Amino acid sequence: MSSRLVLVSPAIGPALREARFYDGSSSVDQGGAARARAAAKALPEAARVMVSPGARCRDTAEALGLRGAVAAELAPLDAGRWRGRALAEVGAAEGEALARWLRDPEYPAPGGESVRQVCARVGRWLESVPEGRTVAVVEPEVVRAAVVHALGLPTGAFWRLDVAPLTATELSGRAGRWNLRLGHAVGGG
Template identity: 80%
Template sequence: MTSRLLLISPAVGPALREARFYDGSSSIDEAGTARARAAAGGLPEASRVVLSPGARCRATAEALGLRGVTAPELAPLDAGRWRGRTLAEAVATEGEAMARWLADPEYAAPGGESVREVCARVGRWLESLPDGRTLAVAEPEVVRAAVVHALRLPAGAFWRLDAAPLTATELSGRTGRWNLRLGRPLGGE
């Protein structure tokens, strides 16, 4: 059998608009909610629905009409002491650490985790998926990590992948062999 995974990135909210490191509490805004509601009818049937634990993924799922279970493995990349700060604030106070974190997939954010760690965590979850279709509303960095793992890309490719708000990235296959279809708008063909 084949596992099919549809990763849905959350709708837009204040943290994304402000280029703020996500702290798990910021939700989506009215425009994001409206876009998610408009896309709700275009989702395929799924055997299971799972959610990243953050507020914006839960709110996006609700606006899409989805009920699911939270998967801690799908938590966003832990930015440590930068959580809740804007990118500009972190660069201004810890520019050297920020540059190293963005350049070296082994380097953990101060008090947080490295890109390699989030890719490994998400990869373990991906390889544990049962057969059938899974819908996951997941943070953009979780989508990136899943693609890095599925395609066996170097962890350094993580920052070169974008997961736009309310897009679907599809992985299908089985353990060790995945195919990718990425970035289609929700509700699209």
């Protein structure tokens, strides 16, 4: 039997709309929650459900009718002192550091994680996914990190992977060999 993993990105909310570094507390907005409720029956039955610890993933899971374990290893990329700040604000105040962080997968956000670190953390979790189907409601950067790891992509590809709100990305495999079904709208086929 193989492992089947459905990674669901959270519904839209203020932090995503405003291009803010996520601080874990911003939720989904009413429209995002309504879209998630409408898509609730579209997800496949799962042996287990995992949820990223951030509020918008927990709220999206609830709106989808999913109850699952919160998994610390599925936390969003830690942006350190940039948490909660708008991308434009950080760019204006710390443009050089932001540019280096976006360009160099080894360079951590000040007081936070590098892209390589989040890819390694999510990769370790991915290799521990048991057989059967798992649905995980996770931040877009967790989806990116899982795809980078699953396909053996260079970590520099991380920022080139777009993950739209409320989409599902499916991975299946066994013995460390993963196949990818590219993201699709939850409930949209």
